[in-house]
């Protein structure tokens with residue numbers, strides 16, 4: 001489902017990512033751990049086709065990313081990958097529901113899947129939010145600016161899940177939650193991913209989360225850069 005080989009990326013002269021091989025199978029829940037600055041977000045942006053590696057291959061769902069033009073990469077990402085960002089990236093002037101249904105504006109296949117599941121995009125957004133523990137009707141009409149950080153995080157998760165993309169990439173999605181909310185968030189994220197056989201790539205520096213995952217990898221162990229530095 002995701003195959004990386006000889007992947008190399010440098011922001012400046014020194015490579016920050018140098019991974020000879022990483023394979024992720026369909027439906028796997030992979031936890032990628034690594035200290036701040038080790039390149040976790042950089043790796044996720046390479047997987048999402050937002051950044052282009054200097055060398056090496058990224059194959060996702062049988063598609064080599066470097067064979068796609070910039071606009072093809074944008075639609076590939078919109079159709080197949082849901083993102084939960086560290087800073088959520090919600091649109092402040094849109095309501096909660098409109099933020100969640102936004103991916104369907106860019107992806108006909110995700111829109112079709114959401115409609116098939118619930119009949120309307122609004123119903124599907126509401127279903128996902130309820131599954132994530134947000135079911136206050138009044139809250140759904142508010143602007144996202146008027147939500148707490150934990151609520152915003154769950155809106156961002158519902159947006160990533162809407163229309164069941166094959167892959168969800170989550171970058172430190174629990175950093176703003178307290179311990180109880182963190183465990184509940186992970187449980188719900190897993191349940192949704194399991195139901196839909198979504199492959200989950202979850203990045204965090206918080207090693208206490210890793211036991212929840214079937215597969216774990218430490219970026220420093222697979223990154224030749226880190227190995228060279230510690231020798």
Ligand SMILES: Nc1ncnc2c1ncn2[C@@H]1O[C@H](COP(=O)(O)OP(=O)(O)OP(=O)(O)O)[C@@H](O)[C@H]1O
Pocket residue numbers: 011012016034035036037038039040041042043205
């Ligand atoms: N746009 C950029 N231009 C130049 N260097 C960058 C840029 N973005 C990140 N870097 C550098 O690349 C390295 C890896 O950054 P990255 O954000 O991938 O790390 P991270 O493991 O996700 O960190 P954190 O856990 O703190 O979010 C850091 O040294 C950072 O300074």
